[in-house]
Amino acid sequence: MTNKNAHRPWTWTIALCLAPATAWAAGGGNAPIVLLWIAVLLVLAKLSSLVEKIGQPAVLGELLVGVLLGNLVLLGIDTFEPVKTDVLIQFLSELGVIILLFQIGLESDISAMRRVGLHAILVALVGVVAPFALGALVVGPWLFPGQSMNTYLFFGATLTATSVGITARVFQDMGVLKTKEAQIILGAAVIDDVIGLIILAVVSAVVTTGAVNVADVSWITAKAFLFLAGALIIGQYSAPTVSRWFSHINTGVGMKFTIAISFCFVLGYLAHAIGLAPIVGAFAAGLVLDEVTFKDYDELEVVPQVRRELDKAQPEMRARVEKVLEHHAKHHLQTLMTPVGHLLIPVFFVYTGMQVNLSALADLQTLWIALVVTFLAFVGKLVSGLVAGPVRKWVVGWGMAPRGEVGLIFAIVGKQLGVIGDREYGVFVIMVMLTTLVTPVVLASLLKRDKRATAT
């Protein structure tokens, strides 16, 4: 209940301080301090993008900032303690991960998934089964003896995660998004995300119902498949129709944005309503929506100045410029979501990092365990590269390795369900960080070596 009361002191301050700020904005008096917190979180998160200078993904920096802020209390600085339990910050962070999965869905492409075909599916399956087995059968009983099977199941689930966002970004940063390896990894990562979220649902159900009940598991799996299939099939056919109805009212960018984000929120709510995580719905919404859905909208409204300039240009130049601008329009939906992501997603990662309790890692044994788990996490994914077909298998295997936000989501859910303790959570956060941190370095060196080999 503590977090529900977090804003009461402010409410009282506002009611009692007799200042003209009594009603601080317009909607009623609620915690302006949250504005300051958001600003601090966002600025520190962006400052942490310094890690990009040493070739690391920005998400790592955001997590580290969170770990830092969340553990300042160990040094006696309790400034950021209220943030950890603040209901508004928590809500923004939840919106953040929903927007993130929606964006990942938008970046993914159902038809691209079909094209990479068999190899992507094989890589995805091995990339789920191998780490799950390692997590549940090796990491659990060996490194954390004496805990329940539920806990071991969650270890397995956490190791299965593949972060399609991080994977895609690593390949994009290296300019190898068009290679066959990248295509397979992206396809496999997308499939992995879906399988992983089903595993999360199944494992969570097993944990909450207290037993492995085949009927329940089947029902949850069926529900997950039905929801995803329903969302994808019904969504794919109905979304353009719904979109066209709305375009009769208004073809502006605002309408396009509103339909897209509302679709994301509605599917997120529906996913929750049938017992899945809202992020599953948000991801499905992203997969379904593409620019075709919005073909009746005025893509270039965002650049009215450009449009006016175009009207004055000569016909052939105009054709050329319009072609150039089409590239812009093509990715317009993602561009529209980007600022919302800039506002909310760092809140999620910093907030996530803040949940890491470094004091749980004080003993060397925990650190050693984290390193062993990280090693096994790499092994589990490297195995998946073996079934990737006639490509650079090591590149595929390493490309599958970053766990990113998905791994963290698994660990957090496990923590919330009470099957993953503070120490195990710390271990998995280190594993997520290391798989995310080490992968780009290794991949870059692999790709450079291949380039040298081709040149000689």
Next chain:
Amino acid sequence: MTNKNAHRPWTWTIALCLAPATAWAAGGGNAPIVLLWIAVLLVLAKLSSLVEKIGQPAVLGELLVGVLLGNLVLLGIDTFEPVKTDVLIQFLSELGVIILLFQIGLESDISAMRRVGLHAILVALVGVVAPFALGALVVGPWLFPGQSMNTYLFFGATLTATSVGITARVFQDMGVLKTKEAQIILGAAVIDDVIGLIILAVVSAVVTTGAVNVADVSWITAKAFLFLAGALIIGQYSAPTVSRWFSHINTGVGMKFTIAISFCFVLGYLAHAIGLAPIVGAFAAGLVLDEVTFKDYDELEVVPQVRRELDKAQPEMRARVEKVLEHHAKHHLQTLMTPVGHLLIPVFFVYTGMQVNLSALADLQTLWIALVVTFLAFVGKLVSGLVAGPVRKWVVGWGMAPRGEVGLIFAIVGKQLGVIGDREYGVFVIMVMLTTLVTPVVLASLLKRDKRATAT
């Protein structure tokens, strides 16, 4: 306390339902129903942009949707009653109005304010003094006899509002933004916003301290001026420097967005900390920030496809296309804020409309009073056109008339302070709606008549 507990049923549901959605996303279990509410609010708000088809501003539709949803309970439908008191929706609506005032600040331009000069200041002053006098000395004692002087002061304050957002949009829609009249109105509306917010602070202080205390009023006025002057002067000099520091870390669009919105939130918090409304800080932040502040940032990162295409183009074509794209870059900060506004601002207007209690307007006398108040509201602003110099005075006067969100903010603050009752609030909401609704119609006919007169 009710709104603090609004999510408890969900928390309990989540804790008890034994579903895999126990932790519904990742940050912890909080009200997925809010996702559905946001989607419904956003979609209905956008549907209401049908009012644009009959030449009315979209904001009116959003208010009407809110009035509708908020009064469904009169028909026995209580589906939307929890939204009215939901702490998360309230927070999003507060963020919405902060973003709106930030956007208005960004659209405004300190140097443009200087250029329109004397006439803008005169129009602003008369446009504040005349409606204030009418509100406090005529509307109050005449139409609402027997109420306190505090209430009358708030009537005056509410009538002084000018919505620079609505004013600018009306002129933009009509394609007359470049006329001298529009320039004067925009300048005056900006000055009016600042004066109006000071009046709000002063009147609120008078109401909360229970007496007109000259020292207090002077102190509040001084604080408001000092804060604004400080924010504008220190901000104008320090913002580019701070921005340049950050650009050493990262010159991306994300960094630019983060600095801008964090600056807005920090000034909003500081405004609150010294006793002003956060929207004052947000507006000041918008005024200070312009594209010059961000000259070290990569304006075109948002269109990497365009950039790649450019590299392939012939030099002269490239120069031309780059010039075209500069138009885009020039307004890039506003473009970045637009999606965030699309997400949050409609929540504010719908939520605001939901606070209107139609049952308070059941008797004809209230409606008559609302019409009389609306008439006086027009008179107060039309008078300001008389001092606009050698321009079309009627155009200036009518252009100053829409009260928009600023008028509503005044009325809401008054309601929250307990000096504006349900019935008076309803009257003022009708006044705001009518000034916002009638103005575009009248302005359009005035401008068309002038065009005909010039043609003959």
